[in-house]
Amino acid sequence: MIDNPWLHRLAVLTASMTWLLLCAGALVTGTGSGLAVPDWPLSYGQFFPPMVGGVLFEHGHRLVAGSVAILMSLLCGFLWIAEPRSWVRWLGTAGLFAVLTQAVLGGLTVLFRLPTAVSVSHACLAQVFFSITVLLALVTSASWHRPMVLSVEEEYRSWFPKLCLATTGMLLLQLAMGAVMRHTGSGLAIPDFPTVFGHWWPESFSFPIAIHFAHRMGAYLSVILVSTLAVVVVSRYFTQFHLTLFAGVLVSAVLFQVMLGASILWLKRPLLLTTLHLAVGAICLASSVSLTLIAFRLHGLGIQPAIWWENLRRADLNLGPRGVET
Numbered sequence: 001m002i003d004n005p006w007l008h009r010l011a012v013l014t015a016s017m018t019w020l021l022l023c024a025g026a027l028v029t030g031t032g033s034g035l036a037v038p039d040w041p042l043s044y045g046q047f048f049p050p051m052v053g054g055v056l057f058e059h060g061h062r063l064v065a066g067s068v069a070i071l072m073s074l075l076c077g078f079l080w081i082a083e084p085r086s087w088v089r090w091l092g093t094a095g096l097f098a099v100l101t102q103a104v105l106g107g108l109t110v111l112f113r114l115p116t117a118v119s120v121s122h123a124c125l126a127q128v129f130f131s132i133t134v135l136l137a138l139v140t141s142a143s144w145h146r147p148m149v150l151s152v153e154e155e156y157r158s159w160f161p162k163l164c165l166a167t168t169g170m171l172l173l174q175l176a177m178g179a180v181m182r183h184t185g186s187g188l189a190i191p192d193f194p195t196v197f198g199h200w201w202p203e204s205f206s207f208p209i210a211i212h213f214a215h216r217m218g219a220y221l222s223v224i225l226v227s228t229l230a231v232v233v234v235s236r237y238f239t240q241f242h243l244t245l246f247a248g249v250l251v252s253a254v255l256f257q258v259m260l261g262a263s264i265l266w267l268k269r270p271l272l273l274t275t276l277h278l279a280v281g282a283i284c285l286a287s288s289v290s291l292t293l294i295a296f297r298l299h300g301l302g303i304q305p306a307i308w309w310e311n312l313r314r315a316d317l318n319l320g321p322r323g324v325e326t
Contacts, residue, residue, distance in 0.1 A: 004082050007075075008140040014071040015133035021068050022126055022282050024061040026275040029182055033057040034114050040107040065103065072099045075136065088139055091132060098129040116183050123179035127172070127282050134286040135293060143241065160232060161299055164292040167225040171285045174222050177215040178281060186212050187274070193265045219258060222284075226254045229291070242294045250287035253280050 028034055036054025037043040043059045051059060072095055079092035105122040112118065138144060181187055189208035193216075196202050202209050233240075233247040260277045267273065 004140065005142070007078055007082055008137065008142070010071070010075050010078060011133065011137040011140045014068065014075050015130070015137045017064070017068050017071055018130045018133045019279060019282065021061070021064045022130060023275055023279050024057070024064045025123070025126060026278040027271070028057045028061050030271045030274050031057050034109065034119075037062075038110065040110045062106075065106065069099050069103060072096050072133070079136075083140070085139075088136070091139075092136060095129060095132040095136065098125060098132060102126060102129060114183075116180075119183040120176070120179045123183070124172075124176050127175050127285050130282045131286040131289040134290060138242070138290055138293070146241070160236075161292065161295040163225070163229055163232065164288065164295045167222075167229050168285070168288040168292050170218065170222050170225055171281075171288050174215065174218040175281050175285055177211060177218055178278070180211050181215055182274075182278075184208065184211065187269050188265070190216070191265060191268075193262050219261060223254060223258065226250055226284075226288075237298075240294075240298065243291065243298070246287045246291045246294065250284060250291065253283045253287060256280055257284060 031054060033054030033056075036058040037049070039045065041062075043049040043055065043062065049055055049059060076092040076096040079089045083089050083092075102122065102125055105118055105125065108118045109115070109122055181189075184207070186208035189206075189212040190196050190202070192198065196213065196216075202213055205213075230247050230251045233243050237243045257277065257280045260273055260280060264270070264273050264277060
């Protein structure tokens, strides 16, 4: 395997710009600027309208999105030219498809006047796309090709990859519920924390209260899963560089995320904290997705999703895994 440092640098740049794009999108929602520019793809019929008021946030978001789309297109093209691993090339293609779909969803949110379903889909796909760019930065790095060795007694235990999958699924669900909260105005449906209207359980449920309470319960479950994952990594996999790195990032980000969530309620949703809350949530998901990929590779369960479940079954039966490209 020949390392391509420029390909990795382009992937890192794309991931970094995507995180900035998430921040820009959060500012659009937080400032209520989603319809500051009522047309699409142009802005008041121009490529560069006067950047004043809400136009600064909305059109600025579009400019950053355009830059990310260009970077992702370049990255995908270079992957097909210079990357020998087919699954990495197709991951790049998935990233390009995701960013183009994002552009369409972004246009629909404007043309149809911010429908909740489209806005939430736009927000969730943005998180998934960021995770894809982080994975591309990871698997194109020189350190990815370092050998990974497990002890014999750990080699075919599949519960650790399953724990990673469960954590990733929970975080994705948590981010989806957060998106619903943001786009339905339910952020302060329960104004106190850690209690719920002075109690530990809502006395009545409306949709805003239900989604807010579900998001809060999801946060508790996410903390439990992430803490368990961190303990397992520290106790069993402390010699694995990538696992300890992403586990450390994940634990730090989740703890910071909980502090941000509480502060947002106590301070009545200040713009800076709500923007950070979304951006740090993206880091949580991307770190968990990366841990999941590393866990599957480490346990010899494969990288390609089409054979994950078969290899998990084989691992449960103490059978050797099917080999794939790494």
